[in-house]
Amino acid sequence: MPAASVSSRLAASELTKDLSFLLARANAVSLAAGNRALAPHGLKARSYSVLLLAAGDSGPSQRELAEFLRLDPSQVVSLVDDLQARELVERRPDPSDRRANIVVATAKGRALAEQARGSAAAAEAELHAELTVEQRRVIGEVLRTLAFPGE
Amino acid sequence: MPAASVSSRLAASELTKDLSFLLARANAVSLAAGNRALAPHGLKARSYSVLLLAAGDSGPSQRELAEFLRLDPSQVVSLVDDLQARELVERRPDPSDRRANIVVATAKGRALAEQARGSAAAAEAELHAELTVEQRRVIGEVLRTLAFPGE
């Protein structure tokens, strides 16, 4: 991983006003911290997201996971393969469509998801420590709008 | 690229409240739109960022580019190699440190940077069309804080 951020002469650059750049850099910082927090649980951001969705009560198909996480269906295959090999999730045939697999967490998977959620939340709290309550509220709204455009 | 986002049963998931997830997804949307807008100029988000910094008046070294963009120095090498082969930037020896290369845009590079900036700004404006003025102001502040923690 590259060195930690430094205050730099480049901070005066026009890029600092580019929201897409700031979004990319903020995400890189957040992703690195998240992966660090999840590593002790044997998870990364991707596998954590799949596990969390599988541990919820929505009963997502692999296709739905791919769309929601903006992954290719083939990437979901290997993520689920890995989680299934570790007995954290199961593939269940969808009774209403025999082509589809419903991905559901096992008891072991739900327990791990709960632990990992604690670690992820702690890491996020640390990153957001400098933000005001108002800033947190607005950023939630805005990111939801940007993350799911047209909805 | 995966399918466009869909409104989904999964929107009720706890992940929708996870700012790190929303940040990652918003970035994926933004990056895809940015790369699409930059493609006609033969650029991607990465090379565009390097070109823009080289076109400014900071005169960044490769090391500074790596830190600011959170890239490994070896990644900067190939980005600059590519831009240099296209005569968009030059490597100039730093007079005060003969180990370092200062990366500066050529006239051709500055012209392309200006064009690309227009395309990128248009794409960003479209993505942010739904945001209020107040939301834009706050997101700028917040993303700067998250992108450059501790500064």
Place this chain on the structure above:
DNA sequence: TATTGTTATACTCTATAACTATA
């Protein structure tokens, strides 16, 4: 015909280590 999951493959991105030239 179209879609879900799968496999295979190629390509890009990321991370690491080692080397050189300078400091």
Place this chain on the structure above:
DNA sequence: TATAGTTATAGAGTATAACAATA
């Protein structure tokens, strides 16, 4: 000794096409 740039390489992530089973 340490740092800037470079090279090489391996690993992770991404994108595409093709196939079987099912709709």
